[in-house]
Amino acid sequence: MGLFGNLLGSGESIFKNEDALDAEFIPKLMPYRDEQQHYLASCIKPLLAERNGRNVFVFGVPGIGKTAAVRWVLRDLNDNTDDVRTLYVNCWQKNTTFQIYVDICHQLEYMFTQNKRAEELLNIIKNVCNKKGVVFVFDEIDKAEDYEFLYSLLTDIYKRSIILITNYKEWLTDIEARLQSRLVPEVLEFKEYNREETEGILKQRIEYAFVSDVWSPDAFSLIAKTAFELKDIRMGIHLLRESGLAAEEKASKKILLENAKIAVQKIQELSLKNSADLEEDTQLALAVCKEQSGGKIGDLFKIYKERGGQGTYKTFQRKIAKLEQNNFITATKVTGKDGNTTLISAKERKLTEY
Numbered sequence: 001m002g003l004f005g006n007l008l009g010s011g012e013s014i015f016k017n018e019d020a021l022d023a024e025f026i027p028k029l030m031p032y033r034d035e036q037q038h039y040l041a042s043c044i045k046p047l048l049a050e051r052n053g054r055n056v057f058v059f060g061v062p063g064i065g066k067t068a069a070v071r072w073v074l075r076d077l078n079d080n081t082d083d084v085r086t087l088y089v090n091c092w093q094k095n096t097t098f099q100i101y102v103d104i105c106h107q108l109e110y111m112f113t114q115n116k117r118a119e120e121l122l123n124i125i126k127n128v129c130n131k132k133g134v135v136f137v138f139d140e141i142d143k144a145e146d147y148e149f150l151y152s153l154l155t156d157i158y159k160r161s162i163i164l165i166t167n168y169k170e171w172l173t174d175i176e177a178r179l180q181s182r183l184v185p186e187v188l189e190f191k192e193y194n195r196e197e198t199e200g201i202l203k204q205r206i207e208y209a210f211v212s213d214v215w216s217p218d219a220f221s222l223i224a225k226t227a228f229e230l231k232d233i234r235m236g237i238h239l240l241r242e243s244g245l246a247a248e249e250k251a252s253k254k255i256l257l258e259n260a261k262i263a264v265q266k267i268q269e270l271s272l273k274n275s276a277d278l279e280e281d282t283q284l285a286l287a288v289c290k291e292q293s294g295g296k297i298g299d300l301f302k303i304y305k306e307r308g309g310q311g312t313y314k315t316f317q318r319k320i321a322k323l324e325q326n327n328f329i330t331a332t333k334v335t336g337k338d339g340n341t342t343l344i345s346a347k348e349r350k351l352t353e354y
């Protein structure tokens with residue numbers, strides 16, 4: 001039995017450039033985000049005249065082009081001038097001041113970060129960054145464990161724009177007044193795309209990624225509809241790829257409705273399977289999160305214990321982290337009057353059945 005004998009040769013693939021479906025891919029054009037990008041550019045522009053830039057707080061639900069639009073602006077800036085430096089940090093990956101400094105040093109091509117203290121790293125950053133204007137982007141800022149780096153950069157770097165990106169609007173109002181008053185950012189909201197825009201973006205991505213005319217109209221419209229319902233272009237792009245793979249699996253030269261249906265079913269099954277798969281205690285934790293959506297993690301833990309939930313607070317925190325990873329809830333760190341806490345919100349499952 002030949003396992004690979006029947007596969008289409010690479011020359012026959014329905015994909016023209018599969019990389020265009022990767023999460024990091026930044027398209028050449030970003031339709032429908034012109035206004036936001038011009039606004040970002042206007043906040044950065046003073047740096048080109050050797051003046052201080054403005055800070056921007058960018059927010060909006062996941063999967064609607066916040067990261068892509070900001071990175072697009074950075075790329076455009078880099079294509080046009082060497083006078084301004086751009087630094088991008090994802091605070092989900094680097095979530096402490098120390099890790100963030102190390103990451104920035106590496107981006108500045110300073111590699112001798114081992115055995116150095118945060119303060120020393122900051123000095124290196126100051127030295128390099130105070131030579132010209134600099135744009136800092138901190139994506140998923142709500143995932144940062146401390147904000148020491150923000151205080152320091154705000155105070156010690158003279159010509160800079162700091163762009164903060166998050167899915168949570170509340171982040172800005174929940175941070176300490178002391179930080180708020182130093183940051184005083186412009187606020188830029190990214191709104192969800194409507195049906196037509198969702199279709200436009202996915203159509204464009206198909207042109208980048210697939211050989212022309214391989215998508216049947218009904219397959220495309222199922223994917224566009226699903227992405228619109230989920231209000232998530234990232235998921236839409238994922239479904240484009242999965243549909244293509246499903247078609248290739250059947251050695252089909254076109255992507256048909258049945259292939260798209262398989263892709264959609266797969267994400268539905270994934271979410272159902274996840275919730276059925278959770279251990280009993282995690283199910284209980286999820287039930288409490290749903291009931292008390294928007295509540296503080298400490299309060300949720302109390303209720304969980306009252307209902308017979310097992311384990312320490314630490315184990316509960318791990319359950320919450322697992323639920324977040326699997327997209328059942330969102331957890332937002334906030335700094336309030338009584339110190340730091342995490343707010344938990346249950347997510348709606350928005351897919352319709354068919």
Ligand SMILES: Nc1ncnc2c1ncn2[C@@H]1O[C@H](COP(=O)(O)OP(=O)(O)O)[C@@H](O)[C@H]1O
Pocket residue numbers: 022023024025026027029030031032033060061062063064065066067068069201233234237
């Ligand atoms: N207007 C747009 N044009 C082209 N692609 C877009 C547009 N908006 C979003 N995307 C794509 O959708 C995906 C999710 O966008 P992303 O910027 O990662 O979302 P967010 O940061 O808001 O969660 C990315 O692959 C991005 O390239």
Ligand SMILES: [Mg+2]
Pocket residue numbers: 066067068139
């Ligand atoms: Mg993002």
